[in-house]
Amino acid sequence: MLVGLIWLLACQLVGEVVVRLTDAPIPGAVVGMVLLFVVLRWRRTPDSAPVIRAGDYLLGHLQLFFVPAGVGVLAYLGALRAHALPVLVGMLGSWLLAIATVGWAVTALIRRRGGETGPAPEEIE
Structure with a gap:
């Protein structure tokens, strides 16, 4: 679970850095989400991967967000x-x-x- 959360936060951090460096008018979280999607599709991540389990857990508590x-x-x-x-x-x-x-x-x-x-x-x- 911790590894999955690190993946999610790392992708968001990379997205924020890319937006700050390029001065793009897009939120860094959106860039990070697209980056995460590309990485997951490219690596063909199985459903049992930590990042998928962490995402499923967070979606289970989506109302709190x-x-x-x-x-x-x-x-x-x-x-x-x-x-x-x-x-x-x-x-x-x-x-x-x-x-x-x-x-x-x-x-x-x-x-x-x-x-x-x-x-x-x-x-x-």
Whole structure:
């Protein structure tokens, strides 16, 4: 478990260093996550690897990671109230953009697959 946590933290640290050195406008944690994904896919890591077990354990307690975000929302409630319209417009816009992106990606994947979408609901009976 400790080895897996070290892997996770090392990838995050490398991501932070890369972002600081390149002055990239991307969070270091995201770069570290992509790096971890590449390493895991490249090495074809088995499910019994320490990093996979550590990740599964952390995912089992994912709800605890939302506590700091909830505290932050409560701490900045006054600022959120003062800027409610821009925040709501930003949230709605990003939601619509995400739905459009997912729809576009699914459509592109279906076309790439040759138009096979599976049996129609009436054909399943």
